[in-house]
Amino acid sequence: MNLGNYLQGREGFLAFLTYQHASLAFQTVLVGTILAVLVAVAVYRLPLFATLTLTTSRIALTIPSLALLALLIVPFGLGVVPSFIMLAFFAAMPVVGNAIVGLRSVPESVIESAKGIGFSQRRILVQVALPMAWPVILTGIRVSTQMVVGVAAIVAYVLGPGLGSLIFNGLSRLGGTNALEMAATGTILIVVIALVFDALLVLLGRLTIAKGLR
Template sequence: MQLWDYVQGHAGTLTFLTYQHASLAFQSVLLGTVIAVLIAVLVYRLSFVSALTLTSSRVALTIPSLALLALLIIPFGLGVVPSFIMLAFFATMPVIGNAIVGLRSVPPAVIEAARGIGLPRWRILLSVELPIAWPVILTGIRVSTQMIIGIAAIVAYVLGPGLGSLIFSGLSRLGGANALEMALTGTILIVLIALVFDGLLVLLGRATISKGLQ
């Protein structure tokens, strides 16, 4: 009951923070996906380079997000910029691996058939390889999105936007008025954002993946 009273009494603030959190996560994943696919397109034909890129992307995920965020404060200060850079960096990593694996898994016979009808290399990439690799890439995007929505909470440490400020304010005031409600509300809203985003990505997959690949 107290939780619901808190939500009703702070609906405007909660809506704004939820929008900030969702927007930051969306933009970070979008940029990360573009960068990841571009990198994958550049390296997937080169066995050694693609293997090195795959390994590097996996190792990069072991970097403590809070440590990276702290390092970014030095050149960029507090606020949105270091938060966005850190999130976009981590958003890129899962998608790179899936994009490389997806592009490398396209059957050679399909590529040869496309060449046989006279398609240039860039047309084969755009109309054959990327569409076939898309289900694997989309899986990477879903993983990246869920991860980033959770990680985005820690940007409150550098005065970044989103629901993290609500969670950490509540945790720092445990025992005080509305402290538990603040932390719980922030956590629940982050989970809801993650569920909504994943549902939207599932719908995107149904709309963009050809029936033969589903």
């Protein structure tokens, strides 16, 4: 395998695929996180619904991603739309569970103290509960991001964007010219994206989590 020769002259093309992959992962994690936190906020004070949501989110993670993607082809066709929906769905699952756990772990004494000084329920949520739950939520986001960056490779199955096309094309041409180099390049770049995103999330945690909660 001569990876160096394969990369020569393909820098722009590989940079474009890398950007597509990273952009798709970022957008789906962002959307999934927002939806997950909204769901967690809606159910965390309702024990039955919180438990059902936690259980559902864990079961949902066992759904084969390729099977879900194939089902989405029927209503949405090929391309970006089924890819985005599938990835956003999987992105939300680890976050919603962590968000519920984080919000429910806020000490009741802290909530009562906030009520005692006149905080409204909304203010308690925004200024007390969510900041205290943020370290746990961020852990869920990190897990979600790593999973989505990897799973995003399979969207090439439905002609979705990103580095998966390199891996699929390389594997389909094994034994041919540059087939192994193509698959290896896609895999390596996906790992690089995952490492960069995780480093950025660690930095975000250091900037946004109060020292007393670390």
